[in-house]
Amino acid sequence: MGGTALSGALWLGLLWAGSGAGGSCQGKCCQGRDAACVGEGWREGGGYGTCYCDEGCRRAGDCCHDHGQACPAVPCVVGEWSHWSGCAEQCHPGLRVRRRYVQQEPKNGGEPCPALEEKAGCLEYLTYQGQDCGHEHVPAFITTSEYAKERKRRAASSLWPSDKEAPGYCVEFRTEWLSQRCALERRPYARWMQYLRQGHTVCVACQPPAMSAATRRCSGDGHNARGDKILHWEAIGNSQCQGTWKKIRQLEHCSCPLVHSFIFT
Known part of the structure; x- marks a missing residue:
């Protein structure tokens, strides 16, 4: 009887987690590592207890069971490189620069932004005049x-x-x-x-x-x-x-x- 009751409780717990209740991330996706972004329920990798819906939960391994669906990872998106600038100083070896800008910041642990600036050596043979x-x-x-x-x-x-x-x-x-x-x-x-x-x-x-x-x-x-x-x-x-x-x-x-x-x- 005791074994049957325990199995029934476990089945009810799984059903409760599968219904989206108990630690669900629906409508609750937090940036960074936020201890207040917490729930109580089944974790994504298994186990029952405190779980989180913040961006840091993947690194910590304590995301709530539906974090992947409710808070999908969004990678950083950057634009095209600008044209190279002219040399910083005419008639002397120097550097030129090109830049690109962030069009979409990463979310929910998505791929971080790559370098936004590049430099290269250059030498110009004309003065500004x-x-x-x-x-x-x-x-x-x-x-x-x-x-x-x-x-x-x-x-x-x-x-x-x-x-x-x-x-x-x-x-x-x-x-x-x-x-x-x-x-x-x-x-x-x-x-x-x-x-x-x-x-x-x-x-x-x-x-x-x-x-x-x-x-x-x-x-x-x-x-x-x-x-x-x-x-x-x-x-x-x-x-x-x-x-x-x-x-x-x-x-x-x-x-x-x-x-x-x-x-x-």
Whole structure:
């Protein structure tokens, strides 16, 4: 008799929980970890007792049985990246920025928001008054080839009305040495530096506006340098990522993999 009564009580308890009563989260979904957002009933993972309907209950493992249905997780939603800004300072190596904004905040333990800002190295060769500058930079300054797309989008300076007039060229180098700071770089805008490796062949494109209007060359491209001459370079965005290379050849177009393709800046 005692066993039958206990089984009946358990069955009634399950029926009570299944009916949505006793610790239900219907109409009660709280943000963060809220001790007041509490009920008494069956928990989501089993067990009867105190349960919660706040966002922290999943981490704590004490959600009420209907939390998943009554308070579905809503992930963060962000918009598209803005266009890249110009360089922070003209004629000197610096940083550019792009941003995106939250369109929907996460709810009920949903996926958190990703980074909302990215930075990348850049170097502009025009003053705000439109004067050419910066081509005396030594050593060569380089950045990821992805920056070339942004330059085309923003349109070259008045010195270069169209890409057809100055298509540019590419130089192949063999890296001789590079600092350890390149491989240790973890910042999102500078991860491309991790692909620089000693002994590897890299392709570096010379395009407007890094190309001098007078010489039609990029500073540090090794023009007229013999193959055994050691040339120096530095990565835009991290002055501690630098090294040396030797020029292999100049081509109209290079065919290095994307991760080993860079541009003079």
